[in-house]
Amino acid sequence: MSHSASTMYDLAPRRKYVIYLAALAGMFMATLDIQIIATALPTMVAELGRLDLFGWVGAAYLLATAAVTPFYGKLGDIFGRKPVFIFAIALFTVGSLACALAWSMEALIAARVLQGLGGGGLVTSAFSTIADLFEPRERARYQGYSTATFTLSSVIGPVAGGVLSQSIGWEFVFLINIPVGAVVIAALFFAMPPVTKASRPKIDYPGGLLLAASVTLGVLWSQKLLAPGDPDAMSYILPVLIALSLIGFVMVERVASEPVLPLRILTNRTVALSLAISFLASMSTLGMLNYFALFLQTVTGLNPAMVGLMFLPASMFTLVASIGSGILIARTGRYKPYPIASMVLGLVALVIFTTVDNETPVWGVAALMMMFSFGIGLHMQTLMVAVQNAVPHRDVGVTTGSLSLVRLAGGAFGLAINGGLLTAGLVRGQGLVSEEMASRLGLPLSELTPEMISALPEDAAAEAVTRFSYAFHDVYYFGVALFVVALFLAIMLKDIRLPKHEAKEADAPEVGGRAAAVAGE
Template sequence: MLAMFMAAIEATIVSTAMPAIVSELGGFSLYSWIFSSYLLMNAVTVLIYGKLSDLFGRKPVLMVGIVIFLIGSLLCGLASSMEMLIAARFVQGFGAGAVMPIASTIVGDIYTKEERAKIQGYLSSVWGISAIMGPAIGGLLVEFVSWRFIFWINIPLGILAIIGLSLFLHEGITRKKQQIDYGGAALLFLSISSLMVILVEGGVHWAWNSAAILGLSAVTFFSFFSFILYERKVSEPMMPFYLWKERSILIANLTSLSTGVMLIGISTFLPTFVQGVMEQKPIVAGFALTTMSIGWPIAAIISGRLLLKIGFRTTSLIGGVALVAGSTIFLTLSPDDGPIWAAFGSFIVGIGMGMTTTSFIVSIQSTVSWQIRGVATATNMFMRTLGSTIGAALLGGVLNTRLINYLESKGVEGELNIDSTTTLLDQSKRSGLTEEAKVILQDGLTFALNSVYWVVFAFAIVSFMLIFFLPKKEY
């Protein structure tokens, strides 16, 4: 729970502080890379850590992941440019890949099938605590100290988690000869990273029909195709495709991919809207996002009880309805609605996430044996992280492209550009803008974010439709 708290509080604190970070370091066009770099390494390593935990046990792998995460956190706080911060986030994401899946897998190991649903719900309460503390601490640190401390606060938490694991987690492991799928990891990294560059830079710095985009598209296709072929031949694949033959796992993983896009779309861009367009303080923007992480654990606890009564398919369908309802609120969000309405939409999406993720984890862990539980759990979390990775790049690209289109339609592209939006995120810089420039930038940001939320809404519909295909049998 300590390790999960560290990872959970990271999500809400960074999103709250991002406007302040961009305001100081500049480079609004690189905004989505702060999330994409972290998520890319998280996505690529999560399956490797899951496999390593099946080979060597959960304890040593989780502890190594925490140490790498802390090194990355230290470097993030020392960054003096957006490029340095992005590089440090790569390191942080490399460690983060171990934390969430292995912590969830440990619960699957310790508790029986009957206890698991309830305990997974309790474990999700960590998100509630971090949701309340994260934006509050983040907002206060940004306003009164420095955004750098939002990364450094991880260090004491990580040290406490390592001490706790050392003292209290005891496991008897039959060690096997390790066969780590480094080739699969390299091919996956190449395919995802090239796809991310296409989604972020296409139509912004490079034309869609440029040689760079076409070349990267070819790299993406061939590396992903090679990854699938390679994984089918290797003896210990990082992505065991035989797991996907189980229908409940297939649907859970595909739905997690689509909800991952939704999750990053709201958590990344909501604070920007509340601060830049609604002109609210960082702490208010943080609390607008907080409600998602409050709704998540509440729904997870309820979900844990519902699973035993109505089954995971019906529970997941309730979550799917909440995802569609919440994304509809964001679709209709305007500057006049205020942060309370934005917070309500965030809360409803959190309800949907809590219902679906708990159902998926419990059903997957009930389907497989201990020997593959680590990689099975990690596969589901990989799909959600992959969704967030692709979503951060895709939605960042949509935001940048639509913002450029709006500025061009107003004929001010020579005076204002994407990075001019940075001035909206700092109160002192915003007051230095002319009224006309401020209105154009705020209207442009609203226009661009509305396009982002249309994409989020589309993925909510896809998630709901996928859930219908879950098998009706219960575990």
């Protein structure tokens, strides 16, 4: 059965549901691998070494995902959803196997890039496939169910990562993707008909590549600046390359027929502020995720499984905040208070985290994580609502994609910079350790893992925990600074009351958007 149209509306219900469940499974795989490594990473470092590369295991995946996400949707329009979706899953599955077979941190990071190149297509292809499966009104219901997939991955991921790494080995964090990937590929291959779009849009390859280069080079440079020792030649070359990439990107986007990031949307105040807030907030939240797990295992002495359980109520609080803020916005039409409250909760939680040590009760740490996660839930969907209602209908898709891209890039920056801050703090702490204590520690602080620290003599372990705690303070205060700037930007958002009904496209101004047409932005 071949479909030349752009939908699969006429498929038998059972076949539709098989494809739909396969799409959700693919989406779940991609989002799970952002969450699941958080609690498993300290165990990986214990075996593979190189604590200084800790942040790059997550950053590499996010960078690769961000680099290819803009392309997958249009590739699906050109070559059909089926081959593009299957390719993305196959690449992700091969990357997962490569991660499980990694023999060093460098090899693991390279495998995570491969995995991210596939993961970038899973969410995009899944949403596009669901749109092709169901009629518009029915589609809204099934897209809504998809939100549960993200929630489930955030709940299961940290717990599964901690339990698997502690019980049977960190490799199984990645190996579980292989049978799931095989089943999804088989389901799509046999159940999904080939579907292509009637119109085939052009792909802005130069713009996408220049944007990816700018972000990647920026992440590399940010970590170079924090690296111990004197700056090398690349510390001076990278900013030049970044500037050239950004200039080239702007020039390409100004003339591209279908740009990756239309520059016109950046002239909208709400969109520009929301993108900036999302970038900074993602640096502070996604960029902090893996470091919370390392902090809890190192400073408080909790094992990986227990740390995973600590993430469980925190994830639920993100869900509660997201749903609750959505309900309140629907009733009142006001969204501005929620990103403001989100930034306040985030910075307060991180300031209090600087007081946490091995004497802090578990319930106290759990309460802090719930506060932090509640703040995440208050801004994630709120800013999405803000940008989608600030632009004309024709720009909703690209604006939504831009927000997702900014969040991934922010997370990658945060993970890399926090890694540099932690390493710099440990190197500085090493200089404060006496020679006698250094000999008792056995290894430099930057090479100690939670397992190694727990095996040290009591006085040496206490010294290591103290130095790690101070190093983490730098990470937390950096997050506080980001939240302060984001709070200032959130206050600058216009206090718009969203309309109950969508304005006609003809009534909406070119830049002001739908909310502006009704509310007078």
